[in-house]
Amino acid sequence: MWGDWHQLWEIMSTPDNVPxxxxxxxxxxxxxxxxxxxxxxDGLITQLEADPALAKTHxxxxxxxKQGWDREVHTWPYLMRVEFLAAIIITVILMIWAIxxxxxxxxxxxxxxxxxxxxxxxxxxxxxxxxxxxxxxIAGVIMPTxxxxxxxxxxxxxxxxxxxxxxxxxQRKFAIWTYLIGYVFLWMVxxxxxxxxxxxxxxxxxxxxxxxxxxxxxxxxxxxxTLFGIHNRLIAGxxxxxxxxxxxxxxxxxxxxxxxxxxxTRKIYKRMSLxxxxxxxxxxxxxxxxxxxxxxxxxxxxxYVWVTPWFNV
Amino acid sequence: MPEExxxxxxxxxxxxxxxxxxxxxxxxxxQDKAKADLQTYKEPEKTQVFRSIFRVSHDDTPRxxxxxxxxxxxxxxxxxxxxxxxxxxxxxxxxxGITFYLFIVLTFTGVMLMFYYHPTKVQAYRDILYxxxxxxxxxxLRNMHRWAAHMMIxxxxxxxxxVFLSGSYKKPREFNWCVGVILMVLTxxxxxTGYLLPDDQLGFWAVTVGTNMARATPLLGHEGPGGPxxxxxxxxxxxxxxxxxSIVDANALLRAYIWHCIAIxxxxxxxxxxxxxxxxKDGGISGPAPVMLESEIKEEKxxxxxxxxxxxxx
Numbered sequence: 083m084w085g086d087w088h089q090l091w092e093i094m095s096t097p098d099n100v101p102x103x104x105x106x107x108x109x110x111x112x113x114x115x116x117x118x119x120x121x122x123x124d125g126l127i128t129q130l131e132a133d134p135a136l137a138k139t140h141x142x143x144x145x146x147x148k149q150g151w152d153r154e155v156h157t158w159p160y161l162m163r164v165e166f167l168a169a170i171i172i173t174v175i176l177m178i179w180a181i182x183x184x185x186x187x188x189x190x191x192x193x194x195x196x197x198x199x200x201x202x203x204x205x206x207x208x209x210x211x212x213x214x215x216x217x218x219x220i221a222g223v224i225m226p227t228x229x230x231x232x233x234x235x236x237x238x239x240x241x242x243x244x245x246x247x248x249x250x251x252x253q254r255k256f257a258i259w260t261y262l263i264g265y266v267f268l269w270m271v272x273x274x275x276x277x278x279x280x281x282x283x284x285x286x287x288x289x290x291x292x293x294x295x296x297x298x299x300x301x302x303x304x305x306x307x308t309l310f311g312i313h314n315r316l317i318a319g320x321x322x323x324x325x326x327x328x329x330x331x332x333x334x335x336x337x338x339x340x341x342x343x344x345x346x347t348r349k350i351y352k353r354m355s356l357x358x359x360x361x362x363x364x365x366x367x368x369x370x371x372x373x374x375x376x377x378x379x380x381x382x383x384x385x386y387v388w389v390t391p392w393f394n395v
Numbered sequence: 396m397p398e399e400x401x402x403x404x405x406x407x408x409x410x411x412x413x414x415x416x417x418x419x420x421x422x423x424x425x426q427d428k429a430k431a432d433l434q435t436y437k438e439p440e441k442t443q444v445f446r447s448i449f450r451v452s453h454d455d456t457p458r459x460x461x462x463x464x465x466x467x468x469x470x471x472x473x474x475x476x477x478x479x480x481x482x483x484x485x486x487x488x489x490x491x492g493i494t495f496y497l498f499i500v501l502t503f504t505g506v507m508l509m510f511y512y513h514p515t516k517v518q519a520y521r522d523i524l525y526x527x528x529x530x531x532x533x534x535x536l537r538n539m540h541r542w543a544a545h546m547m548i549x550x551x552x553x554x555x556x557x558v559f560l561s562g563s564y565k566k567p568r569e570f571n572w573c574v575g576v577i578l579m580v581l582t583x584x585x586x587x588t589g590y591l592l593p594d595d596q597l598g599f600w601a602v603t604v605g606t607n608m609a610r611a612t613p614l615l616g617h618e619g620p621g622g623p624x625x626x627x628x629x630x631x632x633x634x635x636x637x638x639x640x641s642i643v644d645a646n647a648l649l650r651a652y653i654w655h656c657i658a659i660x661x662x663x664x665x666x667x668x669x670x671x672x673x674x675x676k677d678g679g680i681s682g683p684a685p686v687m688l689e690s691e692i693k694e695e696k697x698x699x700x701x702x703x704x705x706x707x708x709x
Contacts, residue, residue, distance in 0.1 A: 084662070089706070093505040098545075098597075100542075100545070101545040101546070101549050104549065105549060105552075108549065108553065109553075109556075111551055112488065112556060112557070115485070115488075116556075116557075116560045119485060120560075123686060125480060127686050130686070131688055131690070134487055137688060141685065142685030142686045143620065143683055143686070144479060144622065145480045145683065149447060149505075151479070152479060153478070153479060153480060154475055154476040154477060155476060155479045156457065156460040156461065156464075156475065156479060157460075157464045157470075157473040157474060157475055157476060157477055158460050158461075158463050158464045159460075160475070160477070160482050161473060161477050161482050162464075162470070164482055164484070164489070165489075166491060168489045168493055168496070169496050171692075172493055172496060172497065172546075173500075174548065175546075176539055176542060176543055177539070177576065179536065179538075179542045179546075180535055180538035180539040180542055181538075183538065183542070185522055185537050185538050185539055185540075185541040185598055186535075187524075187527070187593055187595050187597075188595040188596035188597040189596050189641075190520045190594065190596070191520070191594050191595055191596055191597060191598070191599035191644065192596060193599070193643070196600070196601040197597075200600035200601070200603070200604050201600075201601065201604070202601050202604050202605050202639070203582055203586065203587060203590050203601055204545075204587065205406070205548050206587065206605060208585070208606065209608075212454065213608075217611065217617075218406055218607070218608050218610065218611035218618070218619075219611035219612065219613055219616070219619045219620055220632050221608070221611065222608025222609070222611055222612075223608065223609075223611060223612045223619070224613070230580060233576045234572070234573040234576045234577075236559075236564060236572065237564040237565060237566075237568070237569035237572050237573070238569060240565065242565075243565065243566075243692055244561045244562075244687055244689065244692070245559060245561075245562035245565075245687075246566070246681065246682075246684060246685030246687070247562060247563060247681035247683065247686075248561065248680030248682050248684050248686055249486075249560060249564070250686070253689070259558065261559050261560075265555075265556060265559075279415065287708060289687055293593060296655055303661070310686075337624055346689065349692070358446070359492065362584060368638075375605075389627075392620050392621065392624075393620035
């Protein structure tokens, strides 16, 4: 059933979904806001690179500057008034939000009546969506751990000294692409899918497609080894292990190629220690494994790549 | 002895006249003092009470401006002076400060809610109904708490985005970025533990789905790789520790309540203290900094020197 705009409106206007709907606008807005400033700064950088004499005398910011101006201003009042204003604006927004929309309250908790779909809070729906593609021990435990550790490792593997404290795209293309792919596509978009697309039975319902609680999906999910006609469990286990190992090698090599694609990235690569390179390579390979697994599942209907008696990948 | 009568030239005065004279003098004194007091009330900053609280005069001199920040316990998180371009909204997006402000709002509304809430299976849900229908502004209070929590997650994520895009995690701020990541995780956990507290279907199933993942923890969960081999069952694994039982029930409610209202806010406060302190010790906020050119990259040899500049000195 298509064209069900009413249901789409109900999903989008559910009070608890307001934040992710807001993020659908806020993230693009702030990315545009960043990009606008990055373009301006990159213009200045190009100008200064072309004119070494100017680079020596220029104040090196895109903001106006004249000889004799103070480089610093008093916190009181110039910063405090901005903070005060921000607090007032946030309070007003919060009050309006709290007056117009009520916090949801469902029926009393009932273990015998399963909610369908049973959804986590909106900010964890990316992880819940990951459950489709990976077993819980990966999606629920390993992946969150890798995300947290990976984020914390960023400053220690990013050996690019440029772009410290100003917006630029030109000087940090690799870092920015990596982060934005993770932030926008592997986190925000996954949350949006979990919020807007997923319906009863965690089925895929396009926007305006009516949620059908009786829909049966005959998904023929196969394990990779059956595609190759392997049915012996021992051989399948070894085969899966080899495939996963092969993925790490091939993906790792691809990451290496991207990291050494031009003279600037090669320069940065040279500054990194072996430990830094291996850590970065491993984290990126693990990060790419998510879209790879999504593609395997959605396009080729493959459930597991590696089946063993103890765990499945 | 006429002098004994008080120097009135020997003229005897009555008690009444004496009192009248005193009263007149007193009236004059009171009027003068009142006039003087009124004068000080017009300038309250000159009173002793005011000066005992705010030790700095509030005039438009650089010294007073600096001291008004440095001598105030709530303002002294700030340096006396900041980078002239750092007050622009376009650089900071204001997200870190707003996140902290929302934490304060949440603490305030949260404490108010605690006055009306019992973390027990019998009463929790009824307390929410009570808040909605009987407590003056109870519904508004709960709404504000919930939406501020959602908003805090949004601002925390946007803050992360800003810090990454401005390269602010780079030297010397690497460690503060890590503290920030922990704070972000704590924000999510704060929100998640609060989700169960209304004890309704929404919270119950969200927490059931969430904690079911803990079953699959490698080695520590009874359905995770290596778990059964290590003797994990539903009654001794990590999920049992989180819920205080094998299902989401009374113990889970109490545990969520303690984590939500006491433990995580305390831990988060400590990390926040470190986070803000390190912002200052790492030289204030990172920019907007002068751009650096590719030709200016220095070859690095050996470990970098540790730079600890007192904030405010550049």
